[in-house]
Amino acid sequence: MSEAAATSEARLKLMRSAPRGCEHILSEESLAFLEALVDRFGPRIESLLARRQERQRRFDRGERPDFLPDTRSIREGDWRVAPIPPALRDRRVEITGPVDRKMIINGLNSGARVFMADFEDASTPTWENLIQGQRNILDATRGQIDFSDDSGKTYRLKDDPALLIVRVRGLHLPEAHITLDGRAIPGALLDFALHFFHNAHALHEQGRGPYYYLPKLEHHDEARMWADVFRFAEERFGFANGTIKATVLIETLPAVFQMHEILHAMRHHIVALNCGRWDYIFSYAKVFHADPQRVLPDRHSIGMTQPFLRSYSRLLIDTCHRRGALAMGGMAAQIPVRGDPDRHAAALDKVRADKEREAADGHDGTWVAHPGLIETAMAIFDRALDGPNQLDRLLPDLQVDQARLLEHPEGRITEEGLRDNIAVGVQYIAAWLAGRGCVPINHLMEDAATAEIARAQLWQWIHHGATTTDGERITADFVRTVLDEIGPDLRREAERSGLPAGCLEEATALFTELCLDEDFADFLTLKAYERVIARG
Template sequence: MCSPTRSDMTLLGSRGPRDDEMLTDGALGIVRMLHHKFDDARRALLLARETRTFGPDGPDFLPETASVREDDTWRVAGAGPGLEDRRVEITGPVDRKMTINAMNSGARCWLADFEDATSPTWRNIVDGQVNLHDAVSRVIEHEENGKTYRLAADRELATIVVRPRGLHLDERHVRVNGRPVSAALFDFGVYLHHNAHRLVAQGLGPYFYLPKLESHLEARWWDDVFTCAERWAGLPHGTIRATVLIETLPAAFEMEEILHELRDHAAGLNAGRWDYIFSTIKVLGAERDHVLPDRTDVTMSVPHMRAYTELLVRTCHRRGAHAIGGMAALIPGRDPATNERAFAAVRADKDREAADGFDGSWVAHPGLVATCDDAFSAVLGDHPHQLDRTREDVDVAAGDLLATGKTGGAVTASGLRTNVAVLLGYLSSWLEGRGAVAINGLMEDAATAEISRCQIWQWIRHEVPIDDGGVVTRRLVGDVLERELIPYALEEGIGSAEADARTSVLRDLVVRTALAEDLPPFLTSIAYAEHLVEAAAR
């Protein structure tokens, strides 16, 4: 294979000590090739998202793909080597310490997250690739506060499953003919180039989680990318395995079609609960009948969320795919009583998922791995999964997935303050380069910040009554915002230029993305373009 021509490719941003190892001709060559072949199609899919409309009642199952849903004969490729048992998966950013702790955690898989849990600074992205390369090579080490972290030699390490960034995101530090490349293609291509053959030699494979798909046509795009990349890299067809996060409301109506499009590469589906709630508000939020209460009341047992998870299990097992449950975001602390309540809540959540037929689930902290493992092992025993539970008893109609009005709960002043505080706290950390943040005992990431943002917008739009008096208005939210901004000014010194600049940026982002007349699709797209992109050319 000839060396890739890079005369039309420009790199921006700061240089790290190991960039030359990661940003090689080969790595950039596959990114460049994928960009030329697939970026126009990606942009067309994004335009289709913007122009797609639904009926007055919301999305429905597609009549034009009914034959796919009705055909009982097809199955997906299923688990690749090292993915047969997924009873507990840990998620987290791709920083060096997290990489080691996740691999050593006792979880069967690690979702190495370039998306919701990583602030996409240029250094975070490239250094994350370095960390994954070293983890796959089993040479990764990290020094911190006099302690050395390294991979354990006395236990089975977690199988790596990489989540590239979503289709809607650009990598503005890599440009071809002046146009930013797809962040998804950059994350995918660099990781595949450096690690695929080494993983196969280890008896594993290059595995991915696909985020925020909204249709089976987007799954078809990914399948074409996989097939093309396998040929480029000299890998047998089907070497790549993908698990799709069903974390948008439109995708919930196309689960079977998504698996069908990816059937030679599909390993399973995941119930991405937080993004799913975010998407539900985006799609249905303009209608007053679909106003959701405080986030704490939108549990997995409310009718529309239960319908979503039960349909996912039935769909997966009917097609030979793993069904992976949602993330437990609780973070163990130092108070024994608080920890006891937290562990009990996580155990109840995982017991429910295991009983419903899920084959595994997610946790956000190593301290929760054993709790999740125990819950699933109580049901699975020595079996790696429960694909034989086809859940023929499940019958979910479109109305069940849209039954947000049956959620119950209320909008409270405390819930409003929490949403504003979480949005500010996450944004502040994200802008400083941290994409997963512990706030009030929960691991918050981009998805939970998006829930907070969208709920604020929805409550303002409909002037929703507050359970403890009054209604949510733009003025009320503005007052809450100013009070919640005070601690950020105090940290820098009230009246200082630094405090004014910091609070101004945070205020501006909240006002533009949560208090605007129209709801912007994604908070992070705006914040990334304006605050994280480095302008200096290499």
Template sequence: MNYQEELNRQLAGEGIEIRGAVRPEWTTILTPDAVRFVATLTRRFNPTRKELLALREARQARLDAGENPDFLPETRAIREGDWQIAPYPPDLADRRVEITGPVERKMVINALNSGAKVFMADFEDANAPTWENCVQGQLNLYDAVRRTIEYASPDGKQYRLNDQTAVLCVRPRGWHLPEKHLWVDGEPAPGALMDFGLYFYHNAHELIRRGTGPYFYLPKLESHLEARLWNEVFLFAQEQLGVPRGTIRATVLIENILAAFECEEILYELREHSAGLNSGRWDYLFSVIRKFRTREDIVLPDRATLTMTVPFMKAYSELVVQSCHKRGIHAIGGMSAYIPRRDDPEANAAAIAQVVADKQREVSEGYDGTWVAHPGLVPVVLEVFNAHMPTPNQLHVKPSRAIAAQELLNFPHGDITERGMRTNINVSLRYLDGWLRGTGAVAINYLMEDAATVEISRSQLWQWIRRGARLTDGRAVTPELFEQMLAEELESIRASYGDAAAQSRLDAAAAILRQVVLSEPFVDFITLVAYEYID
């Protein structure tokens, strides 16, 4: 039987079309009613989504003309008002270590078994959104919610869930990303609504029955109006499926500099459904370059130097904690992407020491939890938070220092090095190669990289070329220098790749990178370009 044809036959005349293959096992997820639910969400909320994306463009035009972001005068009453987030559910009280990763089957099992308090299953930056990854990922989570998920590796090793597992949260795609395999009324459905809709439709009641709930992470928000749209989606979805209002909980990633100016407003819009805010380094830095693309005076140095202790990043980090605790909800710190290694104990010890120092900084700033990408870091980071946070969270810690808008805009100058430039090129090529293979979380140099890494890397290259930046050795960063280094890095990677398919992928990766680095104007998201290369 052709399951795709059968599903489209059942949906005939309804303006819904599945344009991807449907495996027999996927019929559990792609039921006619589940797909109709996504279509209903799309019809109701896609017009507003499009309006909000147009507002992003209008805001960008004002920034391009020289406007600086500021705390919004029209929402002063919200910032100064006396309100609190609805009480958090019991299983989200303690979030001291959260693990993140793609929705690949073995990863889901290992993450849930890792000893972390929460697992964020990612349809976004750690997932290459092939049709297979998105639908199989839904099936993996469907089985995980019901505790029936198992996996047998090629070497015969069996994976299944422990008795004690992490609380599951799901990150759908951002508002800007389409799903080209599901069309509604003649256009692709929003990826965000497909990811959210299928997961919520199939699992909300089962999660509640098991004493937890449908919990989410919301990426790439740029304003409180975008949070308001998510809140409207939540209210409607709960009503449609008979789920009590306020059951959904969502943590918003503050990974865009414009969103940082609206932390409290974002919490306010989601106050019935909020689970707090999270800070994210690479995407935040990427947003600085993206939003201030026309500013001649803003040229960020090597990204390795832009740590969370740099003043403008520290101010942003403080603001996230302050906003959350003022309103009675969790602040979650950033990602530690390090992958523990057994081959070099000395290098491993040095890297672990860096991880520990970074997590000590977070817990001392008042964060209630933090992220890791590898199960091997869970005990390391748990030890830090256990030592410094004896309570389930630190909501009683209420920093109140007034943070001025200018602190968030105090961008540093610094060294731009050949090594930094080559690293940005090399990591981008390696990551894009993985992405084109359908892998959204790629291990590179003992770091688990996702799409945020390639976004900051390629945007730095773009900015350095546009600004005529100079390397520490005096050379100007030009298109010609970029092409020279691109060719050299490509050659060094090719040496470790054998088959023709791999060589072809590398060529495609180089083409994508060249396009976004040399383009004028700036390309907003590399994932939109790369999405055209995957099925």
């Protein structure tokens, strides 16, 4: 334990010192608030995670996600969420990214309405990334953030920056650098506690928060837990009930059947639901990983025009607008293709078609991964919106039932798709292990969801004996052969991108393990985090 760690008698202990310049982030007062949160809500999170495991066991035995009969009165009731604050009413284009200093400045200066600073899928939870990220957000909240790169170029905030919203980690992710009574604390509570403690009053005075994104919820009881966390924090710091506002990502298959219930459980604090579609595809594979009839085709063929995804997004719009909440669209992961006008135009055409569909359906805003897409997305939503949003748009004739939401996507399994999954999965995990959670690969900005889909598909294909369109049976040996064949290309790319020695080999071993193990791992980031902690 470091010299800065708490005394041996303390229940909450730091296993690492604060990074240089971040000592104020881990103040005695902020840690006292964190301890109170973990003491009160840590056991509840453990119980909620245990219930996830039990639901998955039922899915493995053939049960299917469905609308809950005991909450019918909520779905059919006449109620609405609390009014949306002025700062959150116009979110027509949002950009997301990790919490490093340069990215926060660029995101806030991007011209998007909102920048989501992401402690989850776009950030590797190294101690330095997490605590330095909190310092960066604190400085940005006060307008005191700047950055100089190795070439001497300086980055500073412009006037009228984007609204900053923080995405905390999912409930499943632990934080091993801090323990309570000898056990790792929930990472989500650390992210929330430090951000709220240091920024809530400043943001409230500015009329710009505190606002959060909540990822990977699977049940309305998890939403209710977050509502209780928010109320606990509000009471402790003297805020009115409902001061904290949140957007919940609907990115798990069980959650799509409980959107009314999630909105109701958080009705004092929630302002929107978001279509986290890439994680949603992974969740489909995860829920049905044991079912040989639910093997997914190539991931690039699973677009938003597939019936199960189209139904999901339209049901989200209708549900949100009936309850007075915004309905946010999904991520456009494309990035500009410099030096190749034809490929660049093709990428923008894909973005344009995606955003036109979202705007026409009734979404109130959308996500992009790169500033180069903001102008395209903004123009589409500017044309579609008469005001700040489309809250008055309902889909009265929408018919979406369980069968429609679970309809299996059509598509082929190709060797090209298999090779792409292996290459992208290994490259992303290697970057993640090196501390980079958001990575440009093949002109797409990838985060953890990409690698999750890739390894989940390979697991399904191997364990259920899938064959490619060329008649090649996908086996463990076949995957190892492909890994050997593309190994030299992956090593060259690792060298070009400056990955530390050993990251590629470690990533290859982990990716292989995730694909070949008899048991399907819940999240690759849990296994990858063990390796991050082992590195120190």
